[in-house]
Amino acid sequence: MKKKATAAKTEDLFIFDAHCDTASYLADKPWPFRRSPAHIDLAKATKGGLKAQVFAIWVDPLFAPHRALKRGLQVLRALEEKAFDPGLAVKVTTVAEMDKAVRMGRLAAWMFLEGGHIIENSLEVLEVFRTLGVRGMTLTHGKNTDWADSSTDKPRTRGLNALGRRIVAYMERFGMAIDISHVSDATARAVLQAVDVPVMASHSNARKVCSVPRNLPDDLIRAIGEHRGFIGVNFHPAFIARSVYDQIEDYFNLHESEIKARSRGREDDPAFLSDLEWEYFQRSVAGNDTVVLNELVDHVVHIASIGGIDCVGLGSDFDGIASTPSDLRSAADYPALAAGLRKRGFREGEIRGICGLNLKNFMRRVEKRGRKG
Numbered sequence: 001m002k003k004k005a006t007a008a009k010t011e012d013l014f015i016f017d018a019h020c021d022t023a024s025y026l027a028d029k030p031w032p033f034r035r036s037p038a039h040i041d042l043a044k045a046t047k048g049g050l051k052a053q054v055f056a057i058w059v060d061p062l063f064a065p066h067r068a069l070k071r072g073l074q075v076l077r078a079l080e081e082k083a084f085d086p087g088l089a090v091k092v093t094t095v096a097e098m099d100k101a102v103r104m105g106r107l108a109a110w111m112f113l114e115g116g117h118i119i120e121n122s123l124e125v126l127e128v129f130r131t132l133g134v135r136g137m138t139l140t141h142g143k144n145t146d147w148a149d150s151s152t153d154k155p156r157t158r159g160l161n162a163l164g165r166r167i168v169a170y171m172e173r174f175g176m177a178i179d180i181s182h183v184s185d186a187t188a189r190a191v192l193q194a195v196d197v198p199v200m201a202s203h204s205n206a207r208k209v210c211s212v213p214r215n216l217p218d219d220l221i222r223a224i225g226e227h228r229g230f231i232g233v234n235f236h237p238a239f240i241a242r243s244v245y246d247q248i249e250d251y252f253n254l255h256e257s258e259i260k261a262r263s264r265g266r267e268d269d270p271a272f273l274s275d276l277e278w279e280y281f282q283r284s285v286a287g288n289d290t291v292v293l294n295e296l297v298d299h300v301v302h303i304a305s306i307g308g309i310d311c312v313g314l315g316s317d318f319d320g321i322a323s324t325p326s327d328l329r330s331a332a333d334y335p336a337l338a339a340g341l342r343k344r345g346f347r348e349g350e351i352r353g354i355c356g357l358n359l360k361n362f363m364r365r366v367e368k369r370g371r372k373g
């Protein structure tokens with residue numbers, strides 16, 4: 001019994017994850033939310049002690065420019081139909097609503113957009129998503145939008161243009177989390193300059209530990225921390241270890257002509273092309289994936305050392321990634337992650353922060369700033 005006072009059991013932890021793509025599966029597969037092959041379903045959430053989750057409404061940029069909004073609404077509807085309507089998760093839009101849902105023993109679910117192309121350059125569309133309950137937006141995905149650059153596209157805006165500044169100003173004013181995961185370094189720096197509100201990188205790791213464009217350089221980690229923002233570590237092995245990233249790149253290069261041949265005649269079918277890419281993404285890591293969660297903890301340690309212990313948390317990217325660390329395969333494995341943090345010397349209060357309280361405090365800061373508007 002004495003142990004209980006110091007070592008919190010996982011069921012006592014407030015596990016709150018800043019990013020998953022489970023909603024895409026709900027939209028595209030006949031899977032129910034209660035139990036499915038996905039990384040996150042209600043059974044796994046319950047088993048792993050997951051209390052609150054940000055569900056990304058992800059739209060492949062292949063749907064841009066004119067089919068992204070429809071696809072976004074379809075993914076949002078899938079969440080409503082399969083998770084909220086049957087009462088398997090509670091849609092929340094404030095920290096108070098989240099706390100209430102969790103007190104009642106329910107899974108609290110936030111909705112964010114991923115990414116900015118979904119709003120089709122319209123603040124009115126963003127406003128509609130806000131009234132539907134969306135409380136954050138990743139500004140880009142893998143391609144530039146007309147107003148912000150992606151870390152995996154050719155620089156164009158080199159920051160934010162006037163429309164981009166209006167969009168982040170709107171988000172600041174109305175209490176929506178501004179998410180800079182996926183954006184280029186220049187765009188991230190421009191966002192930090194443009195707003196006073198803290199910003200988040202919902203699912204990004206440290207470039208110092210794994211040198212890939214999707215990860216954050218130290219100056220951005222420091223700036224996000226100084227602005228009391230949030231960084232959620234991404235469980236994708238390719239963002240944890242450079243060798244896996246190279247392996248995926250090599251695989252895609254090797255199969256480039258095969259992918260092109262299979263795409264022929266389907267160039268105007270984004271759903272087909274998106275599924276095709278996902279198929280090769282899954283194949284690219286099959287059997288070669290040897291990353292373990294202790295390597296993920298290296299990123300937590302680094303981000304905490306640069307940005308501060310209060311800025312780091314979880315941004316699993318579950319169901320958006322084709323593989324996971326071998327000992328962190330789904331939301332059911334969160335107890336192993338908590339144990340892994342403990343083993344590396346994090347104190348109980350720090351583990352509570354990393355597992356969810358840091359994200360909760362960040363959302364509270366965003367919300368407070370929004371109310372003032």
Ligand SMILES: [Zn+2]
Binds near residue numbers: 114181182203
């Ligand atoms: Zn993402």
